[in-house]
Amino acid sequence: ALHTAGVLGRLFAEALENTPREPAEAIRLSGGGRINAFCYGTLPGVWPQLVAYTLYRWENNIRMASVLGFVGAGGLGQMLYVSLSLFQEAQAATVILAMLVLVLAVDGLSGWARQRWVSG
Known part of the structure; x- marks a missing residue:
């Protein structure tokens, strides 16, 4: 969470820094x-850039x-590891399908948002 917040903070700051100031002014x-x-x-x-x-x-x-x-570290990856190590192919396939x-x-949400804000 901290890493993502830091990366997004930096990206957002750069995006805001590079926007034209004339409309706000x-x-x-x-x-x-x-x-x-x-x-x-x-x-x-x-x-659109912030959403992307x-x-x-x-x-x-x-x-x-x-x-x-x-x-x-836990989560979906651990569920997949346990399922694969216990040869539970059906459960492993479900976890892989959930990740996919x-x-x-x-x-899809990203593509829809880009198309909506770039086109519209």
Whole structure:
């Protein structure tokens, strides 16, 4: 959790740092407050990138949880390891299918979000 928070914090900071300041500045000059300038001037331009980073890290964490669990950290990876070591193929297949569905769901959500915000 700390690693993901640090990575996302850095990515978000860089994304916000590289957004154009003109829309937010125009809102501030026309009498809007800082929060309005951020919400309506900065955030709409950077929102798709923030969502993409978040979904990417979520997908990455799902994959890493399975790998770490396989070597003893718990979670889906540990369930897979135990199922494989006890030759419970049906249960191992279910765990593998659950991992695949999770990764595909995040990938599909990411693709939908990118298409919605880039096209729309």
